[in-house]
Amino acid sequence: MSLNAKKSSALIALSLVFLVLAAAFVTSSSNGKPARDAIPLVNTNFLSTATVRQSYGELVRLKADLSDFDCYACHEKGKPPVIxxxxxxxxIIPKEHGNILMxxxxxxxxxxxxxxxxxxxxxxxQSRDGRELKFSESTQLCGSCHGPTYRDWEGGAxxxxxxxxxxxSKTTRRNCVECHNPHAPKFPGRQPAPGPHSLRAVPPAAETHLAH
Ligand code: HEC
Ligand code: HEC
Ligand code: HEC
Ligand code: HEC
Structure with missing residues (x-):
C-alpha cells in the first residue's frame, strides 16, 4: 500500500467513527442536556406558618372549646385545691387533668x-412580682421569672x-405559650426542612461544601 492510500483509508475510518458518534448523539433521548433528578414535593407541614401550639387567646379568637379554663365548673370558690x-x-396529676404533663x-x-x-x-x-394576670396575659407571667429571655423577646431576638x-406600629410578637407548653416548656427537637434546590445541578460534593 502506498503512503497516500494508507492516509485515505485512515481518514475514511476516522470519518466513520465520527458519523457513528454523531448518530448516537442525535438519537440519544437526553437531547443534549444532562438528565436532572426529579425534584420531590416538600412535605406540606414545612409550609405551615402556624405556631406549634394554640394559646388561650387563640382559642378565644377561634371561639373554640374553653371548658378546660372554666376552673370553677369543678372547683369550689374560696377552697384552693390541695396539691x-x-x-x-x-x-400527682389527678385524672381530670390527665392532659397535663408536668x-x-x-x-x-x-x-x-x-x-x-x-x-x-x-x-x-400570679406573677413573681405580685401581679394578678388574666389567662390572656401569660407572657407577662413567663417574663416575671424569665427576665433575660423576656427582654430578648421584647427586642425581637x-x-x-x-x-x-x-x-x-404593626409589629406583632407571638406569645410564649404559642410555642412553649407552659407545663412542659422544653422545646422538642424538630426535623429540619429540606435545603433549597438549585436551578443548575451541583455535584453532591460541592453541595456539601457550600452547606458548611
Ligand atoms: C409555669 C407556670 C405554670 C405552672 C407551674 C402550671 N401552670 Fe397550668 N397553665 C399555665 C398557663 C400559662 C396556662 C394557659 C396556657 C395557654 O394560654 O394555652 C395554663 C393552663 C392550665 C389549665 C387549662 C388548660 C389545660 O391545659 O387544661 C389547667 C387546668 C392548668 N393550667 C392546671 C395546672 C395544674 C393542675 C398545675 C400543677 C400540676 C399547673 N397548671 C401548673 C401556667 C402554669
Ligand atoms: C373537669 C373538672 C375540672 C376542671 C375544669 C378543672 N379542674 Fe382542677 N382539679 C379537678 C379535680 C377533680 C382535681 C383533684 C381533686 C382536687 O384537688 O380538688 C383537681 C385538682 C387541681 C389542682 C391540684 C393538682 C394536683 O396535682 O394535686 C390544681 C392546682 C387545679 N386542679 C387547678 C385547676 C385550674 C387552674 C383550673 C382552670 C384553669 C382547673 N383546675 C380546672 C377538676 C377540674
Ligand atoms: C415562677 C417562676 C417561673 C415562671 C412563672 C415560668 N418559669 Fe420557666 N422556668 C423556671 C425555672 C426555675 C426553670 C428551670 C431552670 C433550670 O432548670 O435551670 C424554668 C425553665 C424553663 C424553660 C427551659 C426548659 C428546659 O427544660 O430546658 C423554658 C423553655 C421555660 N421555662 C419557659 C417558660 C414559659 C413559656 C413560661 C410562661 C408560661 C414560664 N417558663 C414561666 C421558672 C419559671
Ligand atoms: C416562635 C416560637 C417561640 C416563642 C414565641 C417563644 N419561644 Fe422560647 N424558645 C423557642 C425555641 C424554638 C427554643 C429552643 C431553642 C433551642 O433549643 O435552641 C426556645 C427556648 C427557650 C428557653 C430555653 C433557654 C434558651 O434561651 O435557649 C426559654 C427559657 C424560653 N424559650 C422562654 C421563652 C419565653 C419566656 C417566651 C415569651 C416571652 C418565649 N420563650 C417565646 C421558641 C419560642
Whole structure:
C-alpha cells in the first residue's frame, strides 16, 4: 500500500467513527442536556406558618372549646385545691387533668401549680412580682421569672416577630405559650426542612461544601 492510500483509508475510518458518534448523539433521548433528578414535593407541614401550639387567646379568637379554663365548673370558690405529692415528691396529676404533663425546668424545678396559678382565684395567674394576670396575659407571667429571655423577646431576638419593616406600629410578637407548653416548656427537637434546590445541578460534593 502506498503512503497516500494508507492516509485515505485512515481518514475514511476516522470519518466513520465520527458519523457513528454523531448518530448516537442525535438519537440519544437526553437531547443534549444532562438528565436532572426529579425534584420531590416538600412535605406540606414545612409550609405551615402556624405556631406549634394554640394559646388561650387563640382559642378565644377561634371561639373554640374553653371548658378546660372554666376552673370553677369543678372547683369550689374560696377552697384552693390541695396539691398531692408521691413518695418521691413528684406532683400527682389527678385524672381530670390527665392532659397535663408536668415538667417545667430541669429537676422539675418549677412544677408547683401555684407558682403560676393563683390558688385564691384559679382563673387568674400570679406573677413573681405580685401581679394578678388574666389567662390572656401569660407572657407577662413567663417574663416575671424569665427576665433575660423576656427582654430578648421584647427586642425581637427570641420568638417570632411579624409585621412590616417600614411600619413599627404593626409589629406583632407571638406569645410564649404559642410555642412553649407552659407545663412542659422544653422545646422538642424538630426535623429540619429540606435545603433549597438549585436551578443548575451541583455535584453532591460541592453541595456539601457550600452547606458548611
Ligand atoms: C373537669 C373538672 C375540672 C376542671 C375544669 C378543672 N379542674 Fe382542677 N382539679 C379537678 C379535680 C377533680 C382535681 C383533684 C381533686 C382536687 O384537688 O380538688 C383537681 C385538682 C387541681 C389542682 C391540684 C393538682 C394536683 O396535682 O394535686 C390544681 C392546682 C387545679 N386542679 C387547678 C385547676 C385550674 C387552674 C383550673 C382552670 C384553669 C382547673 N383546675 C380546672 C377538676 C377540674
Ligand atoms: C409555669 C407556670 C405554670 C405552672 C407551674 C402550671 N401552670 Fe397550668 N397553665 C399555665 C398557663 C400559662 C396556662 C394557659 C396556657 C395557654 O394560654 O394555652 C395554663 C393552663 C392550665 C389549665 C387549662 C388548660 C389545660 O391545659 O387544661 C389547667 C387546668 C392548668 N393550667 C392546671 C395546672 C395544674 C393542675 C398545675 C400543677 C400540676 C399547673 N397548671 C401548673 C401556667 C402554669
Ligand atoms: C415562677 C417562676 C417561673 C415562671 C412563672 C415560668 N418559669 Fe420557666 N422556668 C423556671 C425555672 C426555675 C426553670 C428551670 C431552670 C433550670 O432548670 O435551670 C424554668 C425553665 C424553663 C424553660 C427551659 C426548659 C428546659 O427544660 O430546658 C423554658 C423553655 C421555660 N421555662 C419557659 C417558660 C414559659 C413559656 C413560661 C410562661 C408560661 C414560664 N417558663 C414561666 C421558672 C419559671
Ligand atoms: C416562635 C416560637 C417561640 C416563642 C414565641 C417563644 N419561644 Fe422560647 N424558645 C423557642 C425555641 C424554638 C427554643 C429552643 C431553642 C433551642 O433549643 O435552641 C426556645 C427556648 C427557650 C428557653 C430555653 C433557654 C434558651 O434561651 O435557649 C426559654 C427559657 C424560653 N424559650 C422562654 C421563652 C419565653 C419566656 C417566651 C415569651 C416571652 C418565649 N420563650 C417565646 C421558641 C419560642
Amino acid at each position: 398531692r405529692f408521691d413518695t418521691n415528691q413528684f406532683i 415538667g417545667h425546668g430541669s429537676h422539675n424545678r418549677n412544677n408547683n401549680c401555684f407558682n403560676c396559678h393563683n390558688e385564691l382565684n384559679l382563673e387568674q395567674f 427570641h420568638g417570632r416577630t411579624g409585621g412590616y419593616w417600614n411600619d413599627a
